[in-house]
Amino acid sequence: MFDVVVDIVLLTFLATTSFAIMRMTNLFAIIMLFGIFSLLSAGLFVVMDAPDVAFTEAAVGAGISTVLMLTTLALVKRSKEPYYDEAPKTHTAWLPLIVVIVTGSALIYGTWDIPNFGSADAPSQTHVARFYLENSLPDTGVPNTVTAVLASYRGFDTLGEVTVIFTAAVAVMLLIGGKRPKSVPKTEGEEAKDEA
Amino acid sequence: MYIAASLAILVTMGLALARALSGPTTYDRIAAVNMHGTKTVLLIAVFAFLSGRTDVLDIALVYALINFIGVVAALKLVENGNFHTSDHYDDDVKEGEPK
Numbered sequence: 375m376f377d378v379v380v381d382i383v384l385l386t387f388l389a390t391t392s393f394a395i396m397r398m399t400n401l402f403a404i405i406m407l408f409g410i411f412s413l414l415s416a417g418l419f420v421v422m423d424a425p426d427v428a429f430t431e432a433a434v435g436a437g438i439s440t441v442l443m444l445t446t447l448a449l450v451k452r453s454k455e456p457y458y459d460e461a462p463k464t465h466t467a468w469l470p471l472i473v474v475i476v477t478g479s480a481l482i483y484g485t486w487d488i489p490n491f492g493s494a495d496a497p498s499q500t501h502v503a504r505f506y507l508e509n510s511l512p513d514t515g516v517p518n519t520v521t522a523v524l525a526s527y528r529g530f531d532t533l534g535e536v537t538v539i540f541t542a543a544v545a546v547m548l549l550i551g552g553k554r555p556k557s558v559p560k561t562e563g564e565e566a567k568d569e570a
Numbered sequence: 571m572y573i574a575a576s577l578a579i580l581v582t583m584g585l586a587l588a589r590a591l592s593g594p595t596t597y598d599r600i601a602a603v604n605m606h607g608t609k610t611v612l613l614i615a616v617f618a619f620l621s622g623r624t625d626v627l628d629i630a631l632v633y634a635l636i637n638f639i640g641v642v643a644a645l646k647l648v649e650n651g652n653f654h655t656s657d658h659y660d661d662d663v664k665e666g667e668p669k
Binding site (some may be wrong): 377380383387390391394400402403405406407410413414416417420421423425428429432433436437440441447448459471477484559 | 573576580583584587590591596599600602603606607612613614617619620623625626629632633634636637639640643644647648
């Protein structure tokens with residue numbers, strides 16, 4: 375019962391944060407709000423008994439993507455002050471709004487057929503879950519079933535994922551990281567200052 | 571008692587959120603995010619004891635670490651204007667208030 379109260383409060387915070395992110399023009403503040411959004415949703419995952427998802431959300435959403443977005447903001451900043459303000463709008467948002475509304479309606483329509491949360495006859499409970507719950511401990515010796523599936527039954531699949539993530543990380547680090555020579559990344563303001 | 575504690579933490583999260591929304595300076599927002607992260611850690615910890623799943627405490631620890639890294643990154647950006655220098659050669663960037 376108390377879970378429901380915490381769920382509702384956290385979801386209210388999430389909705390408030392989302393609306394604020396949509397309405398704001400200060401990009402730095404938006405990144406800060408993205409961090410709060412990740413923390414809130416991760417807390418929500420923990421309350422809904424999905425600690426492994428919350429773990430990923432904490433590491434990726436609150437940690438890595440905040441740093442990546444801040445780095446991107448630092449790289450693409452406007453030369454005009456204040457550099458973290460959004461550029462003025464050049465078009466109306468009707469087409470994206472319609473696309474979002476249609477997609478959202480389709481997704482909500484899709485939830486009508488989903489079995490209830492924790493329902494015993496849901497496909498996720500009746501299909502292969504039973505096999506893994508019964509056999510994963512004697513097969514692999516790993517107490518956590520999810521870890522057994524990810525790291526043992528699907529070990530090669532996970533190895534492929536790790537390779538993809540490693541490649542992406544190397545690419546991102548080449549793009550945004552590393553030391554730069556002082557003369558190369560000049561904005562117009564800096565050139566003007568040097569000439570003066 | 572755990573329920574009262576989590577309610578108090580939720581109220582504090584709401585206040586931190588209000589500070590992050592209203593600003594007005596960059597440092598207010600960074601402090602609000604840091605505060606919010608701490609409150610999330612506390613909420614998870616209290617909730618772990620409330621539901622008897624104390625293994626969730628590991629996640630609270632990871633949150634504390636990640637929150638720290640995020641705040642340090644944000645402060646470094648505000649201080650230097652970028653992530654690839656430690657000195658202040660990029661003096662065009664104003665520190666502090668956005669507006």
